[in-house]
């Protein structure tokens with residue numbers, strides 16, 4: 286199906302032609318788009334300690350970055366030039382941001398990072414840089430000039446607290462207004478400068494580096510390995526140098542380490558846990574006075590249920606991953622739980638089997654799911 290916010294491409298065409306390959310500008314991608322929040326509400330979010338935010342300042346050509354939580358004083362009376370406030374993870378606190386993300390569900394949830402919103406007064410920006418992420422830059426109120434370049438020279442200015450390209454040579458530029466959207470693949474050099482007081486949403490998609498994946502997999506393996514045996518040397522012979530590690534010792538250690546094995550199933554369990562793991566600052570709110578199991582099911586049946594905004598639910602084969610934990614339910618439970626993972630909600634009158642009920646109740650108590658429908 287052709288999608289207007291992809292410039293009339295079908296999701297398949299977008300993936301084939303643009304995803305991770307080349308930029309796409311879509312004028313009027315979301316004609317009815319309005320800011321997800323007011324500037325003052327964005328400032329309030331930046332004052333919360335469960336929300337990550339940064340303030341980027343340009344002072345006489347020098348860059349400064351400070352990290353939230355901020356206080357309202359940090360924004361009151363701030364001169365009207367050359368600064369940008371960036372607030373990450375707005376989808377974790379605003380249902381309307383989560384709803385916007387659902388428009389991008391033609392890309393797997395496992396690739397999603399978050400929805401960030403920036404505000405900058407005229408002249409503000411974060412400098413010319415590149416990201417390792419795919420990003421859809423959706424313009425809210427105000428106008429922003431975007432300059433981009435396919436340049437291969439991605440060297441950065443040394444000694445500054447943020448990534449600034451040393452030699453940015455813009456090749457194309459556009460002024461984006463409310464509802465316009467620009468998709469940029471990773472490593473595409475770009476520079477966005479606010480022309481008016483300007484709000485921009487960045488829908489960012491993460492891509493773990495091989496190094497990060499390997500490091501995390503080794504941590505997973507450490508917790509899941511069960512290797513038997515103890516170093517033994519009943520045939521020890523006299524060594525000339527007591528400080529020397531002998532070849533025999535080396536051989537035996539190599540043999541012991543050779544017992545580290547992993548299979549497809551380890552990779553599957555690791556990946557699902559890793560990709561659904563909440564970021565370290567994420568805290569779930571448990572219900573203060575939880576309902577009994579019976580009342581919970583009754584209410585879910587009448588009102589439906591939905592994933593908390595912070596929850597990340599994925600599945601792979603017959604395993605369900607919820608916020609970093611793995612579950613292997615039976616076929617019937619898997620059918621309803623995978624539906625919850627895809628749609629982030631279950632409509633009223635879903636027929637839950639006993640196993641689904643038990644898991645849902647457990648997740649409700651942990652604050653991972655809520656009753657009713659997302660407001």
Ligand code: SIN
Pocket residue numbers: 369402403410411416420475477485486487
């Ligand atoms: C911004 O919204 O100001 C920055 C987004 C970006 O360039 O990645």
Ligand code: CO
Pocket residue numbers: 414415416475
């Ligand atoms: Co960027």
